Amino acid sequence: MTPPRTQALAEGTLGMALLPIERGDLETARPLLAEAVAGGVSVGANASLFHGAPALEFVLGRAGRTSPGVQAAVDRVVAARLAAARRRRDSALLVPLAEFDLIRGLTGLAALLLARESPPPLLGEVLACLVSLAHPVHDDGRVLPGWWSADGPGHEEVVGGHGNNGVAHGIAGPLALLSIAARHGIQVDGQTDAIEVFARWLDVFGAFYWITRDQLTQEPPPSSAPPGRPSWCYGALGIARALQLAALALGDPARRQMAEEMALAALADPARLDLVTDASLCHGWAGLLTVTRAVATDSAAPDRFAGHIEQLHQRLAAGIAGLPKPGFMEGRAGAHLALDGSNTTGWTRALLIH
DSSP: OOOOGGGBTTTSHHHHTHHHHHTTOHHHHHHHHHHHHTTOOOOSTTOBTTBSHHHHHHHHHHTTOOOHHHHHHHHHHHHHHHHHHHHHHHTTOOOOHHHHOTTTSHHHHHHHHHHSSSOOHHHHHHHHHHHGGGSOEEETTEEEOTTOEEEOTTSSEEEEEEEEOOTTTSTHHHHHHHHHHHHTTOOOTTHHHHHHHHHHHHHHHTTSSEEEHHHHHOSSOOOOOOOOOOOSSSSHHHHHHHHHHHHHHHTOHHHHHHHHHHHHHHHTOHHHHTTOOSOOTTTSHHHHHHHHHHHHHTOSOGGGGHHHHHHHHHHHHHHGGGOOOOSSSSSHHHHHHHHHOOOTTOGGGGGTOO
16 A cells, blocks of 8 residues: 555645644644545654654644654654664665665654654664764775665665765765754764764765765865755755754864855855756755755854845745645745745754754
């Protein structure tokens, strides 16, 4: 049986409910939530921050509601994912993206646990699992980063594997999560070291969406990449925000300055901005605007971003009507959330922006 897509945070009615919830319109949100759960709520292998019981808990939490039953189900999902990660490590296998990433994996589940009013002890176990990705692994006689994955960005097998850099599916996600947790005073052994390891990797390779085995063995390492779309999901702005969060967690003003310059360079590059083709949160103007606002808020010189924010707002307003989907990540609901510019409910936590 195919699970109902309504309970998908990215594109279903569950994610669509975030817009009226942020606007304080619970009357409009209720039927969307009812439709989302009408076919049941997944607690299986596909359950994640963006699907099933965890996604439901996240949306209910934005409305100020808690459900002990849903939270207990989420805790069981997290425990099962941690057990699977331990089995994978014991087998000395490379980590699959779905084990640790934001959209399907432990980074997203940690973001959800962190968003609870009282983060549970289980959060510490998840953070420790993410910290373990900073330890190198050995594969086919080579030493590789601990997040090196055999499956590709499109979930296909890649010869030699790859190191994914994006916020949605790569190491920028755990970096942002560990940094946000640290800023909330939540730390586990090795967390600071892991933040530094992930940040140093992105210092070298962050211009690329991902790195292949051939690129990793190249001497000297590749220093430039073809112009890429500076999206939240894969791209310079999402990575710049992750690096800025790391700098804030580490108390490193020089790194913060570097991260902000990275964001400003992307925002001032017409070649890269021309690659943005829609108004969505995931990879379009809504995501760029939301990230840029966050970077500016935490910058020592926020005025440098004011003109860019105004231009992004204009591009987003002009592009919303062209979005064919109604949902959160690639549709009009998410775009309107960005256009409104408020974050009263903490909806941006799903993107690890705050």
